[in-house]
Amino acid sequence: MSDTSRAVATAGQESFARIVAALIRVTGDWTLAEDCAQDALALAVERWPRDGVPANPGGWLMTVARNRAVDVLRRADVERRKLSELARLAERGTTPPGNGAEDVVDDRLRLIFTCCHPALAMEARVALTLRTVCGVATADIARAFLVTESTMTRRLTRAKAKIAQAGIPYRVPAGRALVERLPGVLAVLYLLFTRGYDADGEPAFADEAIRLARLVERLLPGQPEVSGLLALFLFQHSRRDARRGAAGTLLTLDRQDRSRWDHAAVAEGLDALSRAGHDGPYAVQAHIAACHATVRSSAETDWTAIAGWYDRLAERQPTPVVRLNRAVAHGYAYGPAAGLALLSEAQAGGALDGYPPALAVEAELTARQGDRARAVALFRAAAAMSEGPAERRALTDRADELALGRP
Amino acid sequence: MKYLMFVCTDTEPDADPTAAPDVEKWVAERDANGQRLMGDRLAPPTAATTVRVRGGELLLSDGPFAETREVIVGFDLLECADLDEAIDVARSHPMAYEGRIELRPFFDSNA
Numbered sequence: 001m002s003d004t005s006r007a008v009a010t011a012g013q014e015s016f017a018r019i020v021a022a023l024i025r026v027t028g029d030w031t032l033a034e035d036c037a038q039d040a041l042a043l044a045v046e047r048w049p050r051d052g053v054p055a056n057p058g059g060w061l062m063t064v065a066r067n068r069a070v071d072v073l074r075r076a077d078v079e080r081r082k083l084s085e086l087a088r089l090a091e092r093g094t095t096p097p098g099n100g101a102e103d104v105v106d107d108r109l110r111l112i113f114t115c116c117h118p119a120l121a122m123e124a125r126v127a128l129t130l131r132t133v134c135g136v137a138t139a140d141i142a143r144a145f146l147v148t149e150s151t152m153t154r155r156l157t158r159a160k161a162k163i164a165q166a167g168i169p170y171r172v173p174a175g176r177a178l179v180e181r182l183p184g185v186l187a188v189l190y191l192l193f194t195r196g197y198d199a200d201g202e203p204a205f206a207d208e209a210i211r212l213a214r215l216v217e218r219l220l221p222g223q224p225e226v227s228g229l230l231a232l233f234l235f236q237h238s239r240r241d242a243r244r245g246a247a248g249t250l251l252t253l254d255r256q257d258r259s260r261w262d263h264a265a266v267a268e269g270l271d272a273l274s275r276a277g278h279d280g281p282y283a284v285q286a287h288i289a290a291c292h293a294t295v296r297s298s299a300e301t302d303w304t305a306i307a308g309w310y311d312r313l314a315e316r317q318p319t320p321v322v323r324l325n326r327a328v329a330h331g332y333a334y335g336p337a338a339g340l341a342l343l344s345e346a347q348a349g350g351a352l353d354g355y356p357p358a359l360a361v362e363a364e365l366t367a368r369q370g371d372r373a374r375a376v377a378l379f380r381a382a383a384a385m386s387e388g389p390a391e392r393r394a395l396t397d398r399a400d401e402l403a404l405g406r407p
Numbered sequence: 408m409k410y411l412m413f414v415c416t417d418t419e420p421d422a423d424p425t426a427a428p429d430v431e432k433w434v435a436e437r438d439a440n441g442q443r444l445m446g447d448r449l450a451p452p453t454a455a456t457t458v459r460v461r462g463g464e465l466l467l468s469d470g471p472f473a474e475t476r477e478v479i480v481g482f483d484l485l486e487c488a489d490l491d492e493a494i495d496v497a498r499s500h501p502m503a504y505e506g507r508i509e510l511r512p513f514f515d516s517n518a
Contacts, residue, residue: 117490119490119494164491165512165514166510166512167408167487167488167490167493167512168487168489168490168491169488169489169490169491171489171491173491177491215498
């Protein structure tokens, strides 16, 4: 990538949401806002290599996008008020951050809360956030969610129409409403991160989720769960280069080369964790992740501490998956029999039927109890059930290893 | 914006009538602050008549047009700044606790 195209990419990443959010606030037109921001980036790609990168790339992009919006609206004969507000917007956009910058910052938060409004379907919230806040191309979002581009375009159009028709406000809620709505925003970020972090996911989405979590933490300070979520992301993300073996297979924590963990991300995660408290579900998960991220070898892992954190998490979120992970932690802390006992509690009522990781956990605990043949069969059953190729491969490899008599 | 608030019964078992606020109080408060323009209870679906004209011919049938177990039992016409305000009005209605409420904006309510 040339210096100029890197400059365009960086400026785009930093400015896209800012521009879209400001244009939506003034014009109320989501599609116009996105199109104008996109046009500005396209013009930068064309101009900057020739004319040089401007001193204030974000201001340059904001001005171009604003002018584009003025042109479109003037042609559509929109009322004078919007046009004069747009004129003021450009003045602010071209001045360096300082005076008036707070309004612009607020715009992005407003955009995030609107995209994540609970009156929109969850899949629409995620797609709209990616498109409008992160500026990801519709085709790329479509690919990640395994639908055609035209289906994704329809989904986004429908979501934007719902916002306009239903009167979803363009606002950051306050008071009780903020307390109620923030978890929904964090759930969208979490889903976005998971999409990026999953074995067969879209890695760029994890970066976007981290960027958004940092932004929300900065714009909405004093919300421990935001810090908890950011910390959780960073700890998991720190392992991104170490979690695959030579052939692309997934490696469990104990097999990863810890020197390849991103220690800067771990440090940022610990910093965020210091603001996260000990109570919220994301904070508790981040504390668990921190237990793994801060030891030099898997042998040093403090499983008793992790089991304690899982007890706390299971009190707050007694979901089958949390109870499954709690069984794993107790299995390491207090022996495989303790883990298997909690696992059978978690499986009660068929809650984990058809979920390959549950079989894999049972297999691992069974192997550690010494019943190798049964463990191999369980790993193979988990592999057969698995839908992702990377996950299936990892499970098959583990079955083969055990069958060959390796620990 | 104007919203039509459909007040419906619900057959899900999670209804919570004990926590439901008083409807008279809801009406008085929402009327007083201008969020509720009008509204009323409806007679049961057995009293409904469905009207169609097909090929110029009037077709009448007994009962509601949709055979669902959830029934619209009333409606209220709301005037609210946006959906969040309308949700706030709807959530304090007793039927949000023991039934369900659907908020439908008027077509082109913004215009």
